[in-house]
């Protein structure tokens with residue numbers, strides 16, 4: 001659904017790394033929380049819904065969330081994933097075949113207006129004009145943003161003694177509140193015990209690694225970190 005091919009920094013290696021990390025259960029508490037928000041909103045077990053994941057990457061979040069909702073449901077839900085990266089969508093469509101996957105720009109989304117009950121936007125850029133256009137009258141936009149301590153163990157190695165060592169999401173939160181009516185805010189914070197085989201994919205799954213030096217990347221590979229902090233906020237908004 002893109003007019004022309006695009007090369008982004010989100011490459012195959014990053015999606016493969018994200019997939020390993022997602023499948024290791026790293027984000028399970030986050031996905032459980034998002035599923036609960038959707039289930040509570042649906043109220044009735046027989047109510048079908050349409051869920052768009054805008055910036056879905058390799059599709060593991062949408063697949064996991066939809067799976068959890070379906071377990072609690074007497075009906076089918078439609079999952080649609082949209083991402084600007086062809087690499088991500090190829091991976092998603094090969095493994096999660098019961099959904100619709102599209103290569104496209106979320107700033108110019110190829111979907112009709114007011115068709116989605118839920119729009120997920122997980123650690124990805126947003127376009128609120130498009131989200132407002134596509135969400136149904138009483139639908140919800142569910143955006144996940146990093147908090148200060150998200151992957152702090154990696155951040156410390158990548159950005160020690162630089163201004164990027166501390167992260168603030170104030171602008172993102174403010175923008176969300178300006179564009180949508182904020183209905184709920186949920187902080188999800190936990191630690192994951194690291195298996196040494198996850199260090200490599202952990203480093204390469206995040207854009208955090210883009211702005212650091214080769215030397216620090218090497219240091220990260222050799223790090224002896226036993227636990228990693230996940231610190232995220234889920235914002236729930238409506239029109």
Ligand SMILES: C[S@@+](CC[C@H](N)C(=O)[O-])C[C@H]1O[C@@H](n2cnc3c(N)ncnc32)[C@H](O)[C@@H]1O
Pocket residue numbers: 008010018054055056057058061082083084085088104105106107121122123124125207
């Ligand atoms: C950090 S990744 C997160 C991917 C996925 N949500 C996850 O958490 O695994 C950010 C994603 O946003 C996608 N993205 C960036 N700009 C986009 C745009 N304009 N339209 C659609 N997707 C976009 C990237 O291709 C990438 O897959």
